[in-house]
Amino acid sequence: MNSLNSIICVCGSQQSYVDCCEPFHLATQQAQTPEQLMRSRYSAYVLKNAKYVYQTYASEKQAENPVKEIKDFADSCRFIKLTVIDSGYEENLGFVEFKANYFYQNLFCELNEKSEFIKEDGQWRYLDGVIHPVADIKVGRNDDCPCGSGKKYKKCHAV
Ligand SMILES: [Zn+2]
Ligand SMILES: [Zn+2]
Numbered sequence: 001m002n003s004l005n006s007i008i009c010v011c012g013s014q015q016s017y018v019d020c021c022e023p024f025h026l027a028t029q030q031a032q033t034p035e036q037l038m039r040s041r042y043s044a045y046v047l048k049n050a051k052y053v054y055q056t057y058a059s060e061k062q063a064e065n066p067v068k069e070i071k072d073f074a075d076s077c078r079f080i081k082l083t084v085i086d087s088g089y090e091e092n093l094g095f096v097e098f099k100a101n102y103f104y105q106n107l108f109c110e111l112n113e114k115s116e117f118i119k120e121d122g123q124w125r126y127l128d129g130v131i132h133p134v135a136d137i138k139v140g141r142n143d144d145c146p147c148g149s150g151k152k153y154k155k156c157h158a159v
Contacts, residue, residue, distance in 0.1 A: 010046040011039035012082045025052055030124075034094030034117035035087040037124040042100060045070075046079040058118055058125040078103040078157055080147045092119040101147075103157050107136040108146040 009020035023029035024040040025047070031037035037056060044052040050071035057065050080101040087096040094117040101110050115129040139146060145156035 009039075009043060010079070010082075011043040012084075013039060017043075025049055030122075032124075033087070034089050034096050034115075034124050035084060037117060037126065038087070038096040038098065038115060039082065039084070041126060042079075042082045042098075045074045045077070048074045050074055056124075056126055058120060058127045061127065076104060077109075078159075080157075089117070093117070094124065103139070103147075104136075106139050106158070108139050109136045110134040 007017055009015055009017040009022075011021055013020050021040040021043040024031050024036065025044060031040060041053055041056055044050075044056075048071065050067045053070045053074075054062060054065060054067045080103065081099075083099040083101075085097040085099065088094060095114060096117065097114045099110055099112050101108070103109070112132040112134050113129040114132075116127045117124050118127050119125070137146060139153050139158075141152070141154040141158055143153050145151050145153040145158075147157055149156050
């Protein structure tokens, strides 16, 4: 990954990566809100930084989410877009409701989740989430690409 400095962060914040999720990925800053942590976890998936995703799970969830599984999932998806719908927090507990769109093989998928976050040792961590099921869309090679580019799928996100 080079020349990320000038690019807009993949989390969809409209800020540059250096001013958005990179300081969290480099551990030079800690996320101040559950939404910041959630965005940085999404962008870590996109950038295939499985270790960061793993480390930002609540400690009780790390054993059931090994780095290898996170990496396999990240490698198998082409991530398109994150949309944060709502978020909020109190002292040690927070939530983020979001939609994440990605391709898995020839399926266009939407993860619609309300995630729960807790503070551990003063740092926000992802605990768990409730998923609202959304049907996957099977994409044909000659269909318009669901990413919204206006191109045919075969000329866009098909593999
Ligand atoms: Zn970001
Ligand atoms: Zn596309």
